[in-house]
Amino acid sequence: MGRLFGTDGVRGVANADLTAELALGLSVAAAHVLAEAGTFEGHRPVAVVGRDPRASGEFLEAAVVAGLASAGVDVRRVGVLPTPAVAYLTGALGADLGVMLSASHNAMPDNGIKFFARGGHKLADELEDRIEETYHAHAAGEPWDRPTGAGVGRVTTYDQGFDNYVAHLIGVLPNRLDGLKVVIDGAHGAAARVSPEAFARAGAEVITIGTEPDGLNINDGCGSTHLAKLRAAVVEHGADLGVAHDGDADRCLAVDATGAEVDGDQILAVLALAMRDAGGLRKDTVVATVMSNLGFKLAMEREGLSLVQTAVGDRYVLEEMKRSGFALGGEQSGHVIVLDHATTGDGTLTGLMLAARVAATGRSLADLAGVMERLPQILINVPDVDKSRVATSPEVRIAVTDAERELGATGRVLLRPSGTEPLVRVMVEAADIEQARSVAGRLADVVKSALG
Template identity: 60%
Template sequence: MALFGTDGVRGLANGPLTAELALTLAQATAVVLGQGRIAEARKAAGKRLTAVIARDPRVSGHFLSAAVEAGLASSGVDVLDAGTLPTPAAAYLIGDIDADFGVMISASHNPAPDNGIKIFARGGVKLPDEVERRIEEAMGGEKLRPIGGDVGRVERFSDAEDRYAIHLLASLPHRLDGLHVVLDCAHGAASGVSPETFRNAGAKVTVIGADPDGININDGYGSTHMGRLAAEVVRTGADVGIAHDGDADRCLAVDATGAFVDGDQIMAILAVAMKRDGRLKNDTLVATVMSNLGLHRAMAAQGITVEQTGVGDRYVLERMGEGGFSLGGEQSGHVIMSRYATTGDGVLTGLHLCAEMARTGRTLADLASVMTVFPQVLINVRGVERSRATDADVLAGVQVAEAALGDSGRVLLRPSGTEQMVRVMVEAASHDDAQRIAEELADIVRG
């Protein structure tokens, strides 16, 4: 089984993800990412390579980051330890100081017992599949063994958070004065930097889920648990609520009534604003096949093209890079603004969403009304071969469903990449229609 998943190496800390594995992975990373023209030129000039490392607040992050630092330093790489910071902060800092690569220790929205290791290349970009494959192969090969003064140093990256916060504030097209924002930090990596930055941008800030103790990350708070945020927005009479996940690469929101605003709606608002200001490259938004039909219709009405990719922010990033596009993301809240970030950035997204509210004087509900969300039903059909998604009887069932829906909905069948499972997704004008058709198709897939 491949070590790398869709977003780095992830698993139960001290289960599959051990300190020994982290150390070996770091050593292999030094071997593979220490190659290339720029790296070789630095080494020829007598300079050691430099890596940035950061982590979310999980208690296991301490021993895993220590293992990664040991693996890198023992391979002759200087390490700048940025401490607890969001994933997008780590990615930004790599480019900001022209580091050779970087590592983020986080399992994102997963529960506290899990952890993960994400590796970024020069510039803070995610690794291509081919480079991940080479790193995995190098784990069984010869390691770099410098001695004496050639071993790497480990130092505290003392101004890491300040650099990131200044970058976020510099990106804003409008201050947030007059807005009351509730932030849910998921007891995660943004618990310090997000409230501070929103306040410095001019907002009145109420904070929940910002007391990390190493084991409460994502536990009842954050973008996967929106109930507390909605209740706090209503209780305090705030204008908007912003939710991050554990490593703060996601942003979801609630309006002043506590109504949920998802990643598709956030992208629609930002796309319209960026097109208006001439900042939406080629008037194009990049989204995955899971984005709501309502997003496509809303963007078409605004003269904005939607390019579709497979599910996963890495595929969105890949297409954005190919086309030079400036905005993309996922329904789940990974929103990528390529002018300012090389990955999804929940703090950046939340700031720009609030800036549009402040600039226009409109409520979030009013801004989100640019898009009508079609009811969406997703059924995971487990225990079936993934190939069932393309069997003749299943495809025939899909054709019947699509004919019944016409232009008022759509069907998507997607085999899981990791399990014996087929996902059946149906959108329709009503939830009842979507539920009925999804159940009928799920029965056919089981059939």
């Protein structure tokens, strides 16, 4: 698998890349690294373990639980719950460690392991590095200290996690959703029970699709990566809006009453104004990635709000929010972080807050999302090039300068080397789709000839 930890934990094809042996070993390594870091000092360590409904999650959960208990960690199994629920419960229960088994929006054969530190925050990069080093050292023959007798961890099931998490979601909503009809697509994933229950308790009339997980159908033609069924259901039932989650429910996309998509940028824009009006948008600033649509940036400027942009990845958004004390951030893909109420992206919370804004204002979602105009965006992947030279090539630099001059203030160019493949992504935004397509094509040709 190369380096084990990516930007969002460890992922791979379950039982091929991500095996039971790997899951067990990483869990033991995590326990040892956190013990050495002083996380467990003075008390018996406790971990919260949850998963999405993938079939492979059953044996991987067993491996993780066995690894942690064998390292002297008491385990609270919370069952099938969203990633943000596991993060919340890690903090709420005062646990030292949280573990979520999920591959998010990936297809069913994949799975993943994500670790949370005390308080429900993602592990720092240096801790992930140390866990990986410790795992490899043991695999190479270095022995582990193993507790015996009363020192081994005890495993219990924590049945109150579902209700505790839903109560938390309802408790942070600014207003009820009475009078709204909402369609929820649970992606046959971890939010299949949680999201409909939360919306119903908040007062909405709820219609569900994608809420019958069988372990094999997660993300299969449904959820935030496949919106067609949600669009049709919203129109068919005359709903006010629709909400779509991914497999582990850390993201949310929406559909307005006409069936039109409301993406993560638009959701961020709606929530930014809602939080500003309520006095909760600290420093009048929103954090997003460099891939956010230019229309989002222009909308925030018109509203007198500041935008801070980070590298692509919700972990980088979160790092900037924590470092600078901001309250709201997210990605175009629907990862939205409301830091006062969640330590990670939370799709159910995002959907609830979006619906709450509709209910509070009496305005349609289409009207609210109209605060920003999505400028046409063209993305071209240029393969088989030397991506390391994209920032230093004189030919590429001249082409980018010419393109930016042509586009002016209502356009944008972004060239980004892939993190995992030998290709460069060329992204162009412009007020006119044909201009965006033309400029992107010319830039792609220059990248190919200069770096190929």
